[in-house]
Amino acid sequence: MGRRPRIEYEGAIYHVIQRGNNQEYIFADDSDKAYLLKQIDECRRGLGFRLFGYVVMGNHYHLLLKTERKPLSKIMHRINGNFARHFNLKYQRSGHVFQGRYKAILIQDERYLLAVLRYIHRNPVAAGVSDTTTDYAYSSDNYYRRQQGWPVDIDMVLDCLADDRLKALEKYQELMAQEDDTDYEDQDVIGEESFSMTVRPRSEVAERKPLDAILMDTGASPDDYQQIKAGSRRRHLTPYKRRYIEFALEQKYTLKEIGENIGLTANAVFDLWKRQ
Structure with a gap:
């Protein structure tokens, strides 16, 4: 192994x-x-x-x-x-x-x-x-x-x-x-079991839906989607980001992978997720 x-x-x-x-x-x-x-x-x-x-x-x-x-x-x-x-x-x-x-x-x-x-x-x-x-x-x-x-x-x-x-x-x-x-x-x-799941290496998880597709599934408009991808911090985008994080975690993506796709650090992703 x-x-x-x-x-x-x-x-x-x-x-x-x-x-x-x-x-x-x-x-x-x-x-x-x-x-x-x-x-x-x-x-x-x-x-x-x-x-x-x-x-x-x-x-x-x-x-x-x-x-x-x-x-x-x-x-x-x-x-x-x-x-x-x-x-x-x-x-x-x-x-x-x-x-x-x-x-x-x-x-x-x-x-x-x-x-x-x-x-x-x-x-x-x-x-x-x-x-x-x-x-x-x-x-x-x-x-x-x-x-x-x-x-x-x-x-x-x-x-x-x-x-x-x-x-x-x-x-x-x-x-x-x-x-x-x-x-x-x-x-x-x-740490907690939920944290352990979010940091599992990519090699340990099955085929997953692409992160951009997950972001689109949040219901964000095309303009909001582009703003999130660009790293915008506008308040009205927060619900979409939280939904995106939740969906991505269900797909077994790591905090680092989730954050890199929308311009956030792994810590920022975790903080945003746990405030739900």
């Missing part, structure tokens, strides 16, 4: 997991953990993505991020390539450093993001290498608590917990103390 296609679109949130080749401890030396985090930070500033959390363990690492200008594939190629060159040179070796391609789990929104962040930060505790999340130096937990370590974007997460920053930090600490036995690695999409 071939590899599943990546689900990638601008603004997507991912839980990324990358393991060492053959489960080797490629981060056994703390200086190697620090070097990886330096590469992640430089890549974040150079390629423009939002980083919400990370942890670097002995034989693997986790990232929680949101893509912006560049696709996830380019981001991970840069990070892993830079680290692999450093690792092979430092230890005078050659060959693969990482185990195949990384795993990227698509996350619906901030409700699920919080649970995954807790899972990432509690990785050292679950593995028995740390008594608490704060005891482990190579995760973003301490940056949330006291802005120590490599920087991450904490605002979105803390704003989800409370408007007042001190109250948000209290709730964050409570969240990190909670245990959760959910396996956030053994899945491809984290």
